[in-house]
Amino acid sequence: MRLDQTSDQWWKTAVIYCLDVETFLDTDGDGIGDLNGVTQQIEHIAQLGATCLWLMPFQPSPNRDDGYDIADCYGVDSRLGTLGDVVELIRAANDRGLRVIVDLVVNHTSDEHPWFQEARRDRESPRRNWYVWRDEPSDEPEGLSFPGTETSNWQYDEEAGQYYLHRFYHFQPDLNVLHEEVRDEIARIMGFWLALGVAGFRMDAVPALLETAGIPVGEGHDLRAWLRDLRNFVGRRRGDAMLLGEVNVDPQQLAQYFGDHGDMLHMEFAFLLNQHLWLALARGEAEPLEMLIRTLPALAPDNCWATFLRNHDELTLDKLTLGQREEVFAAFGPDPDMQLYGHGLRRRTASMIGGDGARLRLAWSLLFALPGTPIVFYGDEIGMGENLDIPDRYAVRSPMQWSAEPHGGFTTGAEPVRPLPEGAFAPAEVNVDDQRRDPASLLSFIRRLIAARRRRPELGWGQVTLIETDAPSLLAHRTDWEGSTVVTVHNLGDADVRATLELGEEVVAVDDVLEEHAVEMGDGGRVEVELEAYGYLWLHLRRDGDRRLS
Numbered sequence: 252m253r254l255d256q257t258s259d260q261w262w263k264t265a266v267i268y269c270l271d272v273e274t275f276l277d278t279d280g281d282g283i284g285d286l287n288g289v290t291q292q293i294e295h296i297a298q299l300g301a302t303c304l305w306l307m308p309f310q311p312s313p314n315r316d317d318g319y320d321i322a323d324c325y326g327v328d329s330r331l332g333t334l335g336d337v338v339e340l341i342r343a344a345n346d347r348g349l350r351v352i353v354d355l356v357v358n359h360t361s362d363e364h365p366w367f368q369e370a371r372r373d374r375e376s377p378r379r380n381w382y383v384w385r386d387e388p389s390d391e392p393e394g395l396s397f398p399g400t401e402t403s404n405w406q407y408d409e410e411a412g413q414y415y416l417h418r419f420y421h422f423q424p425d426l427n428v429l430h431e432e433v434r435d436e437i438a439r440i441m442g443f444w445l446a447l448g449v450a451g452f453r454m455d456a457v458p459a460l461l462e463t464a465g466i467p468v469g470e471g472h473d474l475r476a477w478l479r480d481l482r483n484f485v486g487r488r489r490g491d492a493m494l495l496g497e498v499n500v501d502p503q504q505l506a507q508y509f510g511d512h513g514d515m516l517h518m519e520f521a522f523l524l525n526q527h528l529w530l531a532l533a534r535g536e537a538e539p540l541e542m543l544i545r546t547l548p549a550l551a552p553d554n555c556w557a558t559f560l561r562n563h564d565e566l567t568l569d570k571l572t573l574g575q576r577e578e579v580f581a582a583f584g585p586d587p588d589m590q591l592y593g594h595g596l597r598r599r600t601a602s603m604i605g606g607d608g609a610r611l612r613l614a615w616s617l618l619f620a621l622p623g624t625p626i627v628f629y630g631d632e633i634g635m636g637e638n639l640d641i642p643d644r645y646a647v648r649s650p651m652q653w654s655a656e657p658h659g660g661f662t663t664g665a666e667p668v669r670p671l672p673e674g675a676f677a678p679a680e681v682n683v684d685d686q687r688r689d690p691a692s693l694l695s696f697i698r699r700l701i702a703a704r705r706r707r708p709e710l711g712w713g714q715v716t717l718i719e720t721d722a723p724s725l726l727a728h729r730t731d732w733e734g735s736t737v738v739t740v741h742n743l744g745d746a747d748v749r750a751t752l753e754l755g756e757e758v759v760a761v762d763d764v765l766e767e768h769a770v771e772m773g774d775g776g777r778v779e780v781e782l783e784a785y786g787y788l789w790l791h792l793r794r795d796g797d798r799r800l801s
């Protein structure tokens with residue numbers, strides 16, 4: 252019997268939709284989005300074609316880092332709903348074929364978490380060693396997550412009379428994962444959410460979680476073995492559970508988080524691919540992406556990348572050279588107010604690219620064609636822009652724009668949790684309601700792209716090979732899987748280009764997967780392609796004897 256691999260390792264052909272409950276839809280008029288709002292709009296996500304919903308943190312929190320400062324890992328922020336609402340949402344999602352994954356934020360807690368309160372109060376408390384303390388601050392670990400906002404990884408606590416480690420904000424003390432009780436508790440948290448029906452976790456800050464630099468006791472403990480244990484644990488609790496790790500590290504370090512045999516994280520965010528994608532877009536040249544694709548480590552069959560145009564944080568360009576970063580800044584965020592931490596941009600995809608047009612559609616086509624599982628950040632499917640009046644990274648987390656009504660239809664209350672943008676990206680110009688009715692809209696286009704992506708599992712499973720052409724602006728690559736091939740071509744430049752693709756003599760015909768062009772097959776497996784500025788093309792190759800099924 253042949254198993255259906257595509258549904259077995261579901262994450263390899265998934266399309267993930269990421270949202271923050273707080274900013275999606277408010278159903279009780281308090282100006283704050285809620286879990287019931289997500290449930291109410293689950294069809295929007297299902298009809299987009301997403302197959303997995305990633306919920307950003309919704310646990311109780313003082314909300315100083317938008318919920319990434321959790322004060323109870325087993326609860327729900329009462330402004331957003333209840334545990335019962337979480338279960339209803341998961342059920343509604345599953346009913347539409349959508350799996351739900353949630354953030355697992357266990358590198359740190361909020362300083363208001365009762366564990367930390369107990370720990371700081373008393374050196375003898377059993378919770379003391381759940382965090383990392385020193386009498387004097389250490390130079391380790393090196394580097395800061397929020398340069399300019401934080402100045403050290405160590406914070407003095409009056410009540411404790413010692414310094415504690417925090418790799419992120421000072422109000423986010425790091426948990427001491429060298430302590431067995433902490434590791435047990437983390438497994439318990441995962442078991443809890445799995446029992447409520449989640450299909451996996453977006454693991455926050457994985458390199459920081461596994462980093463022992465600066466922890467005074469028990470150094471040398473192999474935390475990579477622990478990550479493997481966690482992977483086994485989630486697999487025992489729910490066979491198809493998936494771990495997607497936030498791992499923004501140098502290329503040579505990427506493989507270690509997948510494990511030697513792909514037995515640690517299932518997926519890693521493709522930060523390097525993302526940064527080079529923006530550099531390629533800025534230059535109108537394929538080379539930065541080609542170079543990066545050549546450097547990525549080969550992956551075990553269980554593993555894949557999670558690709559994205561934008562996420563909820565700054566568009567980090569921290570792995571580019573200073574000169575390359577300046578190129579991206581100049582092209583997509585020249586104003587200092589658009590930049591953050593000296594290495595990133597606090598803008599959304601559509602506004603950086605200048606709104607809906609050929610270049611924006613090229614970027615989306617590229618996302619769905621690149622190796623990896625695509626993630627759509629809420630609002631990007633309609634081309635929402637940021638609101639730079641909102642400080643910090645929150646500029647890209649303004650409320651979802653459902654309609655041209657006041658506050659974009661997000662709330663019936665007086666004040667939304669964050670202000671919506673004005674001008675070209677205001678709700679009157681960019682909203683779901685208008686775009687749903689318009690077959691030419693960005694929303695309709697992205698739905699078609701997702702449908703095409705889902706029809707062609709080669710893109711999720713296939714072996715990627717770059718195709719050489721003479722045109723520097725063209726990125727051409729093929730993905731081969733089980734004797735079937737998809738070739739995609741993207742023109743990153745602002746001028747028309749022609750190129751000849753050598754597809755192999757056995758290829759007798761090509762089908763245009765996106766159904767936008769008629770493409771003629773030349774002799775000897777050659778195809779002449781002519782792409783307009785920012786044009787793109789996806790071809791499914793037919794060999795002698797292949798049935799025409801697309």
Ligand code: NOJ
Pocket residue numbers: 316319320356419455456497563564
């Ligand atoms: C990564 C998250 O994406 C970010 O939003 C958060 O501030 C940090 N981790 C700390 O949890």
